[in-house]
Amino acid sequence: MPSPRLTEVKDVTDAIQRLDEEIHKRVQDALNESHRLYEARKFKESAAVLDEGMKLLSSRSSPTILRCAITSSETVRRPSNT
Secondary structure, X not given: OOOHHHHHHHHHHHHHHHHHHHHHXXXXXXXXXXXXXXXXXXXHHHHHHHHHHHHHHHHOHHHHHHHHHHHHHHHHHOOOOO
């Protein structure tokens, strides 16, 4: 049976993964919408949608950093078997 701490870490990691996937989906949707607007010669609107997508994409690194921090803190806290 996994420890409660390990279960909490797994739950947090799963939540971060879901957020990361949702951000990826939104960025892809923004790219598709921007392309559609560009093809319709709505250049300002297309650029605005791309800007929003870039903001989402830049926020995508935060979950990765948090995931690494959680993993490294768990590694540090493990008791040694010596």
